[in-house]
Amino acid sequence: MSVESTADQQAKLTAEQHRQKMQRRKQVQDQRLAGMTQEQGLVIVHTGNGKGKTTAGLGMVLRSLGHGYRVAIVQFIKGAWEPAEKAAFSPWSVGTADQPPQLEFHALGEGFTWETQDRDR
Missing domain, CATH: 1.20.5 (Single alpha-helices involved in coiled-coils or other helix-helix interfaces)
Incomplete structure (x- = not known):
């Protein structure tokens, strides 16, 4: 005992x-x-001053892809160039005949606001 x-x-x-x-x-x-x-989707928007928004967003994207979810990225950039992130995620952007791509990447932006003189844009 x-x-x-x-x-x-x-x-x-x-x-x-x-x-x-x-x-x-x-x-x-x-x-x-x-x-x-x-089942429903989820929209997450990262905003604010300073750094960390892209890093946080891309980390969530990688985790979601790893779990097999479909993901769309809409990135507003300050220039009319293709972001390197789009190239890095390209393996997930290709679908097959019976399955859509796991990732859609949309980079939007026409450049810095002071580079255009057109007020309506």
Whole structure:
């Protein structure tokens, strides 16, 4: 027979309570997921001053592609050039006869605003 301290007994009780709580939470989540029948897309927009927007977005894209999801990138750039990111993602941009491409990449932009004198643009 072993002698357990009160602290050991309390730790086991707390661990058991936690396990039961997580089981109840899992049941609730499983019920919610079972009731979901509609798949829908997700739009995420990264904005703001400073750096990190492209890095954050491309990281999410890589994770999504890795999970087999279809992804579209719409990148607003400050010049009328093809971004290197588009070339880097080109392997995912090719579909087959029976499967569409996993990635669509759209780079938009006509250059810096001060490079045009046309106010309507």
